[in-house]
Amino acid sequence: MIALTRLIAKRLATASLVLIGVSMLIFAIARVIPGDPARIALGPNATDEQLAKLRAELRLDDSLPAQYAHFVSELLQGDLGISLYTNRPVTTDIAQFLPATLELVLVAGTMMVLIGLPLGMLSARYEGKWVDNLIRIVSLLGVSAPSFVWAVILMLLFAFYLPFFPIAGRISEQYAIDPVTGFLLIDTLLAGKPWAWLDAAWHIALPAFALALSGIGQAARLTRANMVETYNTPYIEMARSYGFSESRIARRYAFKPSLIPSLTIIGLDFAAMLGNAFLVEAVFAWPGLSRYGVAVILRKDLNAILGTVLVISATFLIINIIVDLLIAWLNPRIRHAEQKP
Amino acid sequence: MNTPTLAIDNLNLSFKGLLSRTQVLHSVSLNVEKGERVALVGESGSGKSVLARLVLGLLQDQRGVEVSGRIGFAGTELDQLSRAARRALRGRDMSMIFQDPTSSLNPMFTIGNQFHEVLQRRTPDLGTGQAQDTARSWLDRVSIPDTDRVLASYPFQLSGGMNQRVMIAMALANNPTLLLADEPGTALDVTVQAQTLELMRALAEDVGTAVLFISHNLGVVREFADRVYVIHRGRIVESGSTTAVFDNPGHPYTQALLAAIPRITGDGIPDLPEQIDLSHPAVHHNTGPAGHD
Numbered sequence: 001m002i003a004l005t006r007l008i009a010k011r012l013a014t015a016s017l018v019l020i021g022v023s024m025l026i027f028a029i030a031r032v033i034p035g036d037p038a039r040i041a042l043g044p045n046a047t048d049e050q051l052a053k054l055r056a057e058l059r060l061d062d063s064l065p066a067q068y069a070h071f072v073s074e075l076l077q078g079d080l081g082i083s084l085y086t087n088r089p090v091t092t093d094i095a096q097f098l099p100a101t102l103e104l105v106l107v108a109g110t111m112m113v114l115i116g117l118p119l120g121m122l123s124a125r126y127e128g129k130w131v132d133n134l135i136r137i138v139s140l141l142g143v144s145a146p147s148f149v150w151a152v153i154l155m156l157l158f159a160f161y162l163p164f165f166p167i168a169g170r171i172s173e174q175y176a177i178d179p180v181t182g183f184l185l186i187d188t189l190l191a192g193k194p195w196a197w198l199d200a201a202w203h204i205a206l207p208a209f210a211l212a213l214s215g216i217g218q219a220a221r222l223t224r225a226n227m228v229e230t231y232n233t234p235y236i237e238m239a240r241s242y243g244f245s246e247s248r249i250a251r252r253y254a255f256k257p258s259l260i261p262s263l264t265i266i267g268l269d270f271a272a273m274l275g276n277a278f279l280v281e282a283v284f285a286w287p288g289l290s291r292y293g294v295a296v297i298l299r300k301d302l303n304a305i306l307g308t309v310l311v312i313s314a315t316f317l318i319i320n321i322i323v324d325l326l327i328a329w330l331n332p333r334i335r336h337a338e339q340k341p
Numbered sequence: 342m343n344t345p346t347l348a349i350d351n352l353n354l355s356f357k358g359l360l361s362r363t364q365v366l367h368s369v370s371l372n373v374e375k376g377e378r379v380a381l382v383g384e385s386g387s388g389k390s391v392l393a394r395l396v397l398g399l400l401q402d403q404r405g406v407e408v409s410g411r412i413g414f415a416g417t418e419l420d421q422l423s424r425a426a427r428r429a430l431r432g433r434d435m436s437m438i439f440q441d442p443t444s445s446l447n448p449m450f451t452i453g454n455q456f457h458e459v460l461q462r463r464t465p466d467l468g469t470g471q472a473q474d475t476a477r478s479w480l481d482r483v484s485i486p487d488t489d490r491v492l493a494s495y496p497f498q499l500s501g502g503m504n505q506r507v508m509i510a511m512a513l514a515n516n517p518t519l520l521l522a523d524e525p526g527t528a529l530d531v532t533v534q535a536q537t538l539e540l541m542r543a544l545a546e547d548v549g550t551a552v553l554f555i556s557h558n559l560g561v562v563r564e565f566a567d568r569v570y571v572i573h574r575g576r577i578v579e580s581g582s583t584t585a586v587f588d589n590p591g592h593p594y595t596q597a598l599l600a601a602i603p604r605i606t607g608d609g610i611p612d613l614p615e616q617i618d619l620s621h622p623a624v625h626h627n628t629g630p631a632g633h634d
Contacts, residue, residue, distance in 0.1 A: 128404070233444065234439055234440075234441055234444045234445040235444065235445050235446060235447045235448070237399070237439070237445070238437075238439055238445045238446070238447075239447070240397075240399055240431075241397055241399065241431055241432070241436065241437040241439075242431060242432035242436065242458075242459055242462060243428045243429065243430070243431030243432035243433065243462060244432070244458070244462075245428070253447055256449045257447070257448060257449050332448070332449060332451075332495045332497075333448070333495075333497060336495065336498065
């Protein structure tokens, strides 16, 4: 238990260092790229006084370190400033758009784990047989194209030519759901509307699957490779010599040791989905953080850019910490590191 | 005469490669009587480990493996059994001890957990409490102190000698008719190895288990076995009671093997001669207790 607490503390410390680094970097980059945020916000007809007033408001005339210091002091009070694009606090914008993106990523991540791992397991168990060959071809296909390409292909096939799934949006218009968590799959249940839940699930299925496909392929390939290796270890031979059934050996004796190395990569893939989600969201007109993110970058909306990037980095780091903890929890060598005689 | 526990007759094994076929066992015949301790001696690559895996039925399903000949186990012809029936024998009526104890136990599960599952092979609905009790008494029998701590430990938390004892206890816990021991303890240091072998011998005697002991270590074999088979390049070249084979080796390969035991005489380590007369007929001493045809 002590080992685990220490692990968490260590990971949180590195994560905050990373966040500080990211904030400095984005802060500098956003200000170095050409274009005057005040001019873009106010349009070509603005007078010099108006421009000067906005520039003063945004403290654009201060030195870079002074600007950063101001930003940090505001951030510590939970204030990310006002977005020039929406004229609302950046925190409000993010609170509105982030849940849609997170929901998409979480559903896709769940698909990756629930489909990818069993496929890899099956593939390793029937190594060299037709099942294995089929799964290997499919998973290779999955990793061969980026998710936005899959998004376009899946949309054409299953939403356009064969209209099984909706083309855009998170939910049909007839359902009015009060946002509580912002996750429609949760809010519909909270509101006690199962039909709305089904509708939301129907909407998220295709974009989430497109986002998950390369992860599914990756997870299947990794799990297969690790499990094939595990199958050659003496302890699997011993399990066989004790007459345990092949399916039990696959599920229990071979899968668990193989899961740990796969999990690290799966965690990274999971986090990488945050980035890929931007493009998938664009294809499926998913009202998530991506549209907001792209819009504020084009407008050089400094506060909004910084806020968006920070939130995404933080989510990325949190996912990584969760995966690390999961690995520590699964691996007895780490779990019992301090009890070793 | 009793039916032997293990009767291997005219067993051939070859591995088929893409272009070639390698024959690994050449008409091997071998008997282990009930409760008997028999050693199969040979150098690395002579085919002795493969033989044990054939008896267990672990190799037959692999691609490119061709087997002919018969393996009889306590009166049943193994190659006539279905795959499921063969599997049912493993872990109950026959079990195996492996070379490297620490890497042969699953790193993800505690000893207690693994012991429980092994015991469930014989008694499927065995509860955790009962399993713990049985496991504890078995660990006692292999002289493991502090059994509760060991049962709660993972293999990597225990020493190699400790894991070896655990493995012996597991292998014998279901009272198997036949125990296959594939160079047990080769990965351990010599004193620990000697201790564990002595343990294994005593326990096998208690339980009444027949042992096929596979080794390259002649000193150990001499201590352990009632009868010896010498295998060279997939052929049995000599067989007989341990005393007969050691005192009066008839085949040039056996003679060379015995001559190759290092002695503390200052002559250095003798080499096995490269050229051994392979055309020399196999030698079978008929002095063994159970008699070999």
